[in-house]
Amino acid sequence: MRVTELNIYPLKSARGISLPDSAVSAEGLPGDRRAMLVDPSGHFITQRELPAIATVLARHEDGGMLLSRDQHGEIVARPSGERMDVAVWKSIVSANMADAVTNDTLSAWLGREVKLAFFDNASKRIASLEWTGDETPVTFADGYQILVTTTASLAALNDNMRENGEDDVGMERFRPNIVLETDEPWAEDGW
Template sequence: MPTITELTLYPIKSCAGINLRSAKISESGLSLQTGASLIHDREWMMVDLAGLFLSQRSHPRMALIRPTMEDDQLMLLAPDMPALSIALSPTESAPATSLQVQVWDDQVAAFDCGDQAAAWLSQFLGTACRLVRFNPAGRRLASQKWTGDQEVGTLFSDGFPLLLTSTASLDDLNQKLVSQGREVIPMDRFRPNIVLSGLDAFEEDYAGFIDLINADNSSDSESESDSDNAIQLKAVKPCTRCTIPAVDQLTGESGPDPVDILQTYRANPLLDGGITFGMNLIVSKGVGSQIHVGDQVDLQLAF
């Protein structure tokens, strides 16, 4: 039976992720409890001075920025830089400044994280930028072209709350890379939230619903039944690929792009020939429940 082998939360869009043994399921994806705060996937983002988001597509060194959580602090680590501590809760003496930022075609309400964070990140990346945090008073919706009637909130992700990949699909790609005399690549090049083992290569392409068998069905509402608390995820859109898989997540350097191999067999006619690897998911059921590495899943195919 397919099994979850990796869970990764990315607090800051396009920066390093945090590998987890368990996480809470929120509408917007994976969440992590740290102290009194609940931290969400892609809750922070770097923007230029015009408010437009930055990513590894143009700034591959973002991969070297490693967020960690310590009680009620977001800590940022990067090579040859002092650790940077950012309070998760604004104080009366340093209230958060609100602003509008842009991620793809969406204008999104956010809070500025201050001059100290801006100076630290600008120095490391070599370009003027600021760190912003999603404003929970606003709401950004995933594309209803793919979610249908369901309104699904997401934060600063490229478009959907969760990204699923499988070890068999990566193995298939790596076999093709080796046959071309190239080195294998790790899964972190594709920056998934959930990795499954026990599937055939690219079987996730045909996923409809994904039910967690061994999920801890303890939600925030004690009145709900266990059935109501079970986690069910819905596959809504294959994930089209840009140049980020070419970025070595350990060195922050761009190298040979595996998408050139993927394009020989992974062009998707549903996406105008876009090259796909992995599936975007939304949460159908189980907000507030826990998901764990080692949970088994029932993959319902949607032919």
């Protein structure tokens, strides 16, 4: 078994960034899913609902985030200091919101009214106690700090999909932080 990919997704549901190496903190890989888009009421928006988010590239820059989209240019978004309670799945999180100019630009890019929420040091979120058994911190990730996928399991999934007349899916569809090259499918179920 060996690590073949390390990725972070600074903006939830946006394009990922490949890393040569990374530290790991209690909240996962530094910089991962530290921002997300929400609707005007504060409910999170993902690719499932707005596929165009996948075309946005986000990079951390000087206390903010450099956001770009092909054919639309780029903007630097910074937390404004205005806080808003935002919802990500069953969690309500106090987030530091971007300014109106950033939100208007992103809304124009995506064709829908959105607001950019930052997870900062004042933001707190705990992973589901049902699965962790203790108060495990997590940012705007769907459930846990780090998503690990394996090559053998993806190959087995794609074999099954082909047998059922479906097209293969790529590893990027799962938005993993760590991809492990493995020989045995589903070995991770016993880890």
